[in-house]
Amino acid sequence: MKYAVVDDTEKFAFREGELRVRGNPVIRVTHAGVCGTDMSSWREGAHYKGLILGHEYAGIIEEPGDSGLFRRGDRVAGYTQNVFQEPCGHCEFCLRGDFASCDNRTVKTWKGGDLTHPGAYSEYTTWFPRSIYKLPDSIGLDEAALIEPFTVGLHAVSLADIQKGDKVLVLGGGIIGLTVAEWVRGYGVSEVTVTEMNTEKAAIISAYGVADHVVPAGAPDLLEQLCGISGDGYDVVFDCVGYASAINAGIAALKTEFYKKFIGVGLPQDAQAINYRDLVLRQTIFRGSKGHSFQEFERTASAMASKEINVAKYISKRIRFSNLQEGFEELKAGRGLDTKAIVEMG
Ligand SMILES: [Zn+2]
Numbered sequence: 621m622k623y624a625v626v627d628d629t630e631k632f633a634f635r636e637g638e639l640r641v642r643g644n645p646v647i648r649v650t651h652a653g654v655c656g657t658d659m660s661s662w663r664e665g666a667h668y669k670g671l672i673l674g675h676e677y678a679g680i681i682e683e684p685g686d687s688g689l690f691r692r693g694d695r696v697a698g699y700t701q702n703v704f705q706e707p708c709g710h711c712e713f714c715l716r717g718d719f720a721s722c723d724n725r726t727v728k729t730w731k732g733g734d735l736t737h738p739g740a741y742s743e744y745t746t747w748f749p750r751s752i753y754k755l756p757d758s759i760g761l762d763e764a765a766l767i768e769p770f771t772v773g774l775h776a777v778s779l780a781d782i783q784k785g786d787k788v789l790v791l792g793g794g795i796i797g798l799t800v801a802e803w804v805r806g807y808g809v810s811e812v813t814v815t816e817m818n819t820e821k822a823a824i825i826s827a828y829g830v831a832d833h834v835v836p837a838g839a840p841d842l843l844e845q846l847c848g849i850s851g852d853g854y855d856v857v858f859d860c861v862g863y864a865s866a867i868n869a870g871i872a873a874l875k876t877e878f879y880k881k882f883i884g885v886g887l888p889q890d891a892q893a894i895n896y897r898d899l900v901l902r903q904t905i906f907r908g909s910k911g912h913s914f915q916e917f918e919r920t921a922s923a924m925a926s927k928e929i930n931v932a933k934y935i936s937k938r939i940r941f942s943n944l945q946e947g948f949e950e951l952k953a954g955r956g957l958d959t960k961a962i963v964e965m966g
C-alpha cells in the first residue's frame with residue numbers, strides 16, 4: 621500500500637509498505653481531514669519525521685477482523701482514542717495471537733506513527749474495533765471526516781450549560797470556533813457573534829450564515845463593537861484562539877452580572893497577559909475544554925445524519941492524496957483562509 625510520511629520540514633514523502641495487523645479491522649481510507657496539528661507537524665518536519673499523519677478520517681472496511689462487529693464494505697469513521705483498551709493487533713504479541721499480552725492496550729490516543737500505528741494519510745489504516753464508528757447511510761464519507769472536529773466543538777458547548785436566550789460570543793472563526801457556533805444554535809440562543817482576525821476570512825464566515833454578527837478581531841474598537849452588538853454583554857464566551865488580546869476582549873465583553881461563563885478551548889500562547897483579575901472579580905465561571913468522548917463522537921454523527929448540523933458547507937478544499945505535498949503548500953500559502961481541507965484518497 622501507498623502511504624505518506626513526514627520526511628523533512630514542510631515535506632511529505634510517499635512510501636510503499638505492508639500494514640501488519642492481526643485480529644483488528646483494516647480500513648481502506650477514503651477521506652482524511654487536515655487538522656491544524658497535521659499542518660503544524662508538517663511545518664515542523666524533523667521532529668515528526670517518519671510519522672503518518674491524519675486522524676480525522678472515514679473509510680470502508682477492507683478486512684473485518686475478529687471482533688464480529690464489522691463486515692467487509694461497512695462505511696466507518698475511526699475515533700481518536702482506544703476507548704475500551706483493546707489490543708492493538710500489531711505489536712509483537714498481537715501478531716503472534718497473544719492478545720492478552722498486548723503492549724499497546726493503554727495507548728489511549730492516536731499519536732501518528734509508523735506502519736504499526738498508522739495515521740490516515742495512507743491507503744489503509746487499522747484501529748481498535750470498538751472505537752470505530754459505523755456510519756449511517758445518510759452521512760457522506762467526506763462529511764464523516766469532519767465528525768472529529770465537530771466533536772471538539774460539541775464537547776466545549778456541553779461544558780457551558782447554555783440556556784435558551786443566551787447571547788454567545790465565539791472568539792476565533794477557525795473550524796473549531798465555527799463548530800461551536802453551529803452547535804450553540806441548537807440551544808435556542810438569542811445571538812451568536814464570532815470574531816475573526818482575518819478580514820477576508822470574516823467575509824467567508826458571514827456567508828456561512830452560522831453567526832448573527834462577524835466582527836473583525838483586529839479592529840481598535842473591538843470591545844465597543846461587541847458592546848454595541850450585545851447591548852449588555854454576553855452570557856457565554858468561548859475562546860477558540862488562545863491569544864491574550866482576544867481573551868481579554870472576551871472577558872471584558874461578558875455581562876457584568878456574576879457567574880457568566882468563559883470556556884477556554886484554545887491553548888493560550890501568552891497566558892501571563894490574561895486579565896485574570898477581571899475573571900475573579902466578576903466571579904466568572906471558567907471551564908477549560910480539551911478533547912471529547914466517544915459518546916460525543918456518536919452524538920455528532922447522529923446530529924449530522926439527522927441534518928441537525930450541516931457540515932458539508934465547511935469543506936472548502938479537496939486535496940488528492942497524490943497531491944498531498946502541493947495541497948499542504950497551497951494551504952500554507954492560503955494563510956488560513958480555508959475553513960476545512962480534506963484529503964481524498966481516490
Ligand atoms: Zn484534529
Ligand SMILES: [Zn+2]
Pocket residue numbers: 707708709710711712713714715722723724725
Ligand atoms: Zn498489541
